[in-house]
Amino acid sequence: MRDFSTDHHWLSINTATLRRQSGQEVALDLIMDQCAARGVRAISPWRDQVAAVGIDKVARQLKALDIELSGYCRGGFYPAADAAGLRAALDDNRRAIDEAKTLNAPCLVLVVGALPGALQGKPAYKDITRARGEVRDGIAVSLEYARSVGMPLAIEPLHPMQAAERACINTLEQALDLCDELDPLPTGEYGQGQLAGAPASLGVALDVYHCWWDPKLQQQIVRAGQGSASRLLAYHVCDWLAPTRDLLNDRGMMGDGVVELRKLRGWVEDAGYAGYSEVEIFSTLDWWQRSGEDTLATCIERHRSVV
Amino acid sequence: MRDFSTDHHWLSINTATLRRQSGQEVALDLIMDQCAARGVRAISPWRDQVAAVGIDKVARQLKALDIELSGYCRGGFYPAADAAGLRAALDDNRRAIDEAKTLNAPCLVLVVGALPGALQGKPAYKDITRARGEVRDGIAVSLEYARSVGMPLAIEPLHPMQAAERACINTLEQALDLCDELDPLPTGEYGQGQLAGAPASLGVALDVYHCWWDPKLQQQIVRAGQGSASRLLAYHVCDWLAPTRDLLNDRGMMGDGVVELRKLRGWVEDAGYAGYSEVEIFSTLDWWQRSGEDTLATCIERHRSVV
Numbered sequence: 001m002r003d004f005s006t007d008h009h010w011l012s013i014n015t016a017t018l019r020r021q022s023g024q025e026v027a028l029d030l031i032m033d034q035c036a037a038r039g040v041r042a043i044s045p046w047r048d049q050v051a052a053v054g055i056d057k058v059a060r061q062l063k064a065l066d067i068e069l070s071g072y073c074r075g076g077f078y079p080a081a082d083a084a085g086l087r088a089a090l091d092d093n094r095r096a097i098d099e100a101k102t103l104n105a106p107c108l109v110l111v112v113g114a115l116p117g118a119l120q121g122k123p124a125y126k127d128i129t130r131a132r133g134e135v136r137d138g139i140a141v142s143l144e145y146a147r148s149v150g151m152p153l154a155i156e157p158l159h160p161m162q163a164a165e166r167a168c169i170n171t172l173e174q175a176l177d178l179c180d181e182l183d184p185l186p187t188g189e190y191g192q193g194q195l196a197g198a199p200a201s202l203g204v205a206l207d208v209y210h211c212w213w214d215p216k217l218q219q220q221i222v223r224a225g226q227g228s229a230s231r232l233l234a235y236h237v238c239d240w241l242a243p244t245r246d247l248l249n250d251r252g253m254m255g256d257g258v259v260e261l262r263k264l265r266g267w268v269e270d271a272g273y274a275g276y277s278e279v280e281i282f283s284t285l286d287w288w289q290r291s292g293e294d295t296l297a298t299c300i301e302r303h304r305s306v307v
Numbered sequence: 308m309r310d311f312s313t314d315h316h317w318l319s320i321n322t323a324t325l326r327r328q329s330g331q332e333v334a335l336d337l338i339m340d341q342c343a344a345r346g347v348r349a350i351s352p353w354r355d356q357v358a359a360v361g362i363d364k365v366a367r368q369l370k371a372l373d374i375e376l377s378g379y380c381r382g383g384f385y386p387a388a389d390a391a392g393l394r395a396a397l398d399d400n401r402r403a404i405d406e407a408k409t410l411n412a413p414c415l416v417l418v419v420g421a422l423p424g425a426l427q428g429k430p431a432y433k434d435i436t437r438a439r440g441e442v443r444d445g446i447a448v449s450l451e452y453a454r455s456v457g458m459p460l461a462i463e464p465l466h467p468m469q470a471a472e473r474a475c476i477n478t479l480e481q482a483l484d485l486c487d488e489l490d491p492l493p494t495g496e497y498g499q500g501q502l503a504g505a506p507a508s509l510g511v512a513l514d515v516y517h518c519w520w521d522p523k524l525q526q527q528i529v530r531a532g533q534g535s536a537s538r539l540l541a542y543h544v545c546d547w548l549a550p551t552r553d554l555l556n557d558r559g560m561m562g563d564g565v566v567e568l569r570k571l572r573g574w575v576e577d578a579g580y581a582g583y584s585e586v587e588i589f590s591t592l593d594w595w596q597r598s599g600e601d602t603l604a605t606c607i608e609r610h611r612s613v614v
Contacts, residue, residue, distance in 0.1 A: 115565055118549040126565045132522070161468040163520035164549040164565045174522045213470035215439065215481045242425040242471040244554055258422055258433045258471045 001266050004277070004304055011303045012042035012070035014236065014280035015049055018295060020288035028053045029061060034292050036065040038300060042276050044071040044109070044234075047096060055102055062103065070276040071154065071205060071234045072096070072105035076167070077113035078138030079131040081124035085116065086134065093142045097151050106275070107154040107233040108146070109205045110139065114168040123164070131168045139202070140182050147201050154205040154233040155179065161247050162210075172211055172220040175204045176231060185227040200229035206268065207236035207280065209251055212259045218267050225271025232273040237261060237307055238281045249284040253298055255306035265307060277307050308573050311584070311611055318610045319349035319377035321543065321587035322356055325602060327595035335360045336368060341599050343372040345607060349583050351378040351416070351541075354403060362409055369410065377583040378461065378512060378541045379403070379412035383474070384420035385445030386438040388431035392423065393441065400449045404458050413582070414461040414540040415453070416512045417446065421475040430471070438475045446509070447489050454508050461512040461540040462486065468554050469517075479518055479527040482511045483538060492534040507536040513575065514543035514587065516558055519566045525574050532578025539580040544568060544614055545588045556591040560605055562613035572614060584614050 004010060018031045028049040035043055050058050062068070075096040080086045100108040112135045115123040125131075139153065146153050157175045158167035169175050183202035204224060211217055224231040239257030244250050254261055265277065279299045281287050287295050311317060325338045335356040342350055357365050369375070382403040387393045407415040419442045422430040432438075446460065453460050464482045465474035476482050490509035511531060518524055531538040546564030551557050561568055572584065586606045588594050594602050 115549070118565060121549060123549060123565055126567050128520070128565075128567075159467065160520040161466065161551070161554070164547060168520075170520055170522065213435070213467040213475075213477055215477065240471060242422070242428060242430060244468070247468070247551055247554065258425060258430055258435075260433050260435075 001269050002274075004307055006304070008039065008300045008303050009041065010276050011040060011300060012044055012276035012278040013040050013296070013299065014044040014073065014278050016046055016073070017279055017281045017287070017299065018292050019046075019049065021290070021292035021295070023289050026292065028058060031292070032058075032061055032065060032067060034296060036067060038296055040067070042068050042070040042278075044069060044073055044278050044280070045103075046073045047099065050099065050103070055099055059103055069103055069105040070278045071107050071109045072100040072103060074109045074111050074156075075142065075153070076110040079113045079116045079134040079168070081116045086138070089113070089138060090141050093138070094145055097142065097146050097149060100151050101149050105151070107152040107199065107203070107205070109154045109156050109234060111156055111158065112139070112167045112169050114162075114166055115164050119165040128163065128168050135168060136178060136182070139178070143182055143202055152199045152233055153202050155202070156205040156207060157210055159210040171214055171216070172204065172206065172224065173216055176220060176223055179203060179231055185229060198229050199233055200227070200231050203231035203233040205234035205236060206232060208259050208261065208264050209236070209238050209240060209280075212240055212264065217264075221267045221271050225273070230272050232268060232271060234278060235265070235268055235273055235275065236278045236280045238279065245285065249282040251281045251283055253281060253287065254279070254302040261307050277303065279303070308576050309581075311614055313611070315346065315607045315610050316348065317583050318347060318607065319351055319583035319585040320347050320603070320606065321351040321380065321585050323353055323380070324586055324588045324594070324606065325599050326353075326356065328597070328599035328602070330596050333599065335365060338599070339368055339372060339374060341603060343374060345603050347374070347603075349375050349377040349585075351376060351380055351585050351587070352410075353380045354406065357406065357410070362406055366410055376410055376412040377585045378414050378416045379407040379410060381416045381418050381463075382449065382460070383417040386420045386423045386441040386475070388423045393445070396420070396445060397448050400445070401452055404449065404453050404456060407458050408456050412458070414459040414506065414510070414512070416461045416463050416541060418463055418465060419446070419474045419476050421469075421473055422471050426472040435470065435475050442475060443485060443489070446485070450489055450509055459506045459540055460509050462509070463512040463514060464517055466517040478521055478523070479511065479513065479531065480523055483527060483530055486510060486538055492536060505536050506540055507534070507538050510538035510540040512541035512543060513539060515566050515568065515571050516543070516545050516547060516587075519547055519571065524571075528574045528578050532580070537579050539575055539578060541585060542572070542575055542580055542582065543585045543587045545586065552592065556589040558588045558590055560588060560594065561586070561609040568614050584610065586610070
């Protein structure tokens with residue numbers, strides 16, 4: 001297991017973590033400067049943050065600051081109330097893949113979507129099996145394009161408490177089943193193996209917040225690392241607070257909750273993961289009220305001491 | 308599938324649903340009278356409600372009103388910070404089994420517990436695998452006593468969002484794995500089969516609120532109904548609201564959320580379940596603010612129209 005205690009070489013900042021500072025929205029260009037000033041080598045930005053600054057400007061700034069991406073947030077949200085909605089989702093995912101390519105991201109993270117309209121409190125239907133089918137069909141289409149441009153897609157299983165509104169893929173096992181269905185490993189069927197350790201075309205973004213509770217987590221992490229191409233495309237950390245006061249925006253700083261962070265990182269590294277540990281904290285009540293300097297300094301300290 | 312549309316013969320009221328009426332705590336004896344007045348044939352009371360009235364008085368009142376139990380809430384909470392805590396939990400579960408017997412409950416529902424102290428915001432440890440081991444060992448002890456007095460134990464898998472504080476058994480598959488480990492089906496090993504359809508000594512209380520999102524739900528319900536004794540000891544309904552505003556006390560009335568209630572009841576009935584549909588709603592912001600008459604009338608109406 002890698003030693004994180006002496007530096008933050010493998011720390012990435014998901015820019016949602018610094019999206020609000022002292023209660024105010026902060027633009028991505030400033031966030032990137034803050035990260036660079038603290039020696040952070042990688043970030044994972046959100047599409048709306050990139051769009052607000054302008055993608056070409058973001059690309060130039062990344063290059064000037066020598067910052068790379070650990071992922072790009074996010075594609076997905078496939079299910080829709082009607083055929084026009086499904087087409088619009090596919091088009092939007094194609095644009096997200098292009099943007100990820102422009103920014104040289106190692107993967108596009110997919111929050112796959114769930115019951116259409118539920119996020120607005122008006123689900124168009126309740127059939128989660130139908131939503132899962134639409135997700136499968138949608139990813140299949142995106143995957144064809146993503147392969148053609150060389151952009152791996154990382155399905156992020158979301159916590160079951162977000163199954164109605166945000167993602168109907170809720171366990172690592174379920175995500176890997178879908179990977180195996182849509183992207184059979186490149187030995188055998190395709191006749192041409194990828195390099196060992198190369199990323200699969202379709203894999204997962206594993207976030208400890210969503211998956212820490214899962215009794216099959218270790219078993220499925222082992223599974224994700226098997227095969228000639230790894231399914232482990234990204235690794236996200238924060239912490240689960242007890243009590244948790246909100247179903248979306250009450251994530252904890254690493255070390256402040258109940259997740260066994262060292263144990264889980266051990267599992268993903270044993271399975272071959274050697275990339276960034278990406279901090280993604282949504283925190284209306286706490287961290288988004290603090291200064292960016294405070295939040296960033298704490299991320300770095302906790303990365304070294306508890307991640 | 309049974310037709311619920313013309314009566315509420317198979318409706319049970321979990322008395323937490325009526326615990327607060329118009330914002331005020333209401334005693335169990337009054338709740339039982341309210342249920343009897345509306346022709347409700349079964350309830351599932353909580354230990355603290357029973358203790359407040361007195362168990363002998365409750366037993367007499369149940370008999371006088373011709374109301375039976377669909378379950379007794381609840382045993383469990385096995386994990387503890389130390390050996391004394393573990394012993395205390397075992398003693399308390401033995402008392403819960405005795406109370407369930409006194410009230411002639413068909414099963415004692417187990418909310419198994421999780422990280423000790425987490426419910427108070429101070430987890431004694433973070434190792435959920437350890438907590439799961441303590442749960443297994445604790446249930447094994449309780450089961451021996453429960454068998455000796457003939458009281459089935461029903462493990463209730465709780466939603467993963469309650470994995471830190473309330474229950475570290477979070478999927479039906481995980482609960483059934485534990486049932487199979489501690490209570491191998493009574494053919495073979497014990498040499499003496501139970502009657503087909505008889506309850507297993509150890510089974511599950513399936514609550515749609517906790518399990519609706521699970522991609523393996525149907526598969527595991529089928530599994531629960533297999534074997535010479537059924538693991539399906541209780542079936543709880545309410546609804547999952549989108550959005551959900553609180554991780555514990557924002558359950559919805561049946562029909563107001565996204566759970567496919569008819570489909571799920573079809574699955575459990577296909578698996579052999581023929582008991583009550585028990586309404587369990589914790590609702591600080593909505594139903595606990597309404598009158599008991601309103602809540603009870605709505606439970607009855609929705610039982611007929613959407614369950």
